[in-house]
Amino acid sequence: MATKETLAAQSNDQSFAHIVDEFQWRGLMALSTDEKELREALDEPITFYCGFDPTAPSLHLGNLVQLLTMRRLQLAGHHPLALVGGATGLVGDPKPTAERTLNDRETVALWVEKLAEQNRRFLDFEGKNAARMVNNLDWTQEYSAIDFLREIGKHYRVGKMLSKDAVSARLNSDAGISYTEFSYQIMQGLDFLELYRRYDCVMQTGGSDQWGNLTSGTDLIHRVEGKSVHLIATPLITNADGKKFGKSEGNAIWLDAELTSPYAMYQFWLNTDDADVIDRLKVFTFLHRSEIEELAEKVKSEPHLREAQRTLALQVTEIVHSREEAESARDASAALFGSGDLRALDAQTLAAALRELPNARVQKGVSVVAALVETGLVESNGAARRAIAQGGVSVNKIKVDSEEAVIDDLLAGDVAVLARGKKSLAGLFF
């Protein structure tokens, strides 16, 4: 991974007297345990953890908030434990809407590997406060049901478990909740206890929607070990227009380049709403306060230049992928969206840009409909014809006005740029 330089370049903003101040300015602390004690605890290097459950083959943008929060704490001198949920992934945390479908063990094991691999790119696993990777399957699978019930279950009061939002929401919905998912909070509490015992881990970070599961651990440690440990919960990222953050065309933005290309990642951030872009810079980049405040001014004074969005897109794409890939995505974006004369571009630039896009190899004279389907820009021939009928398709920036149109007008290097709508582009190689 080419992210070593990227990691090395990251830093916290030293103008803040305390990391908690920076977290608050960045809007990263939605909830926490007692702030005074938290600040005191963070004055010395501590070990903390954050867990990631394998519910998919890749982490997504929601997880990125956690990864970057961990990295900020690492930069402040603390020791991160990145936990992958080999055990909790087999159980499943309660979603607000419905019971999860259990994945089989092989799938979960595979996803655990993938998540661990992704984690390694965002934290430094070398040096004096190197991050470490742990898997809760390591201590959970040793437990017999009897031991679990006697040693752990005895510390949990059902009344309290029922009162947790994640559980009560489900009890009050017509989906109900299984004992399996109901038990999830205990598993997570056990994780914290184990990490406390094994690594002297005294803090956990996570999303605020996980608050009930986070406090499960602090309560358990308090009961069993008589010790107060700490929590920081990051806010759920929401868009100003009320739509769900982290989705593009209804699909999640993944951190895996196979699932979401660097170009798609760049485009996603570039399209950030003015009303959200400054908040995003605070949460998703390591830019310091002065730099972000400068960009905030520019959003007000010259919004059409979209400098904040450009900066955000480049920064995050670099963090998730690499500087090279971020720059390629930026250049491709500039070439394809820019002032617009595709014919002025030389073959090499054009080919490089098109490789960033979904693309396909086709024969000269291919129908536009077939090309749309081939590149994955639409899902079926019918959808392709519909898109053309709606005036949403263009080839080399020239609108296609017939469903029977074919492509025989090529750009330098025998390529063509196919577009569906304004933002979905694909490359055609002949």
Next chain:
RNA sequence: GGCAAGUUACCCAAGCGGCCAAAGGGAUCUGACUGUAAAUCAGCUGGUGUAUGCCUACGGGGGUUCGAAUCCCUCACUUGCCA
């Protein structure tokens, strides 16, 4: 274990023998206006190049019927009440 209600497309939800590829809403998508923004307005949204066709789809399987999302049986799951 018993009884009752329920399981419809991405989500919510109507339909209760043919007029159902399935109302309505949300969401996505497209167009106009723009700054690759927001808001607003308009339109599309199962597949198949065009067939009163065929295929897929109303939880799974089976049946009744000329015809089933709709009726029956059965299995699974969900919720509620009773034990």
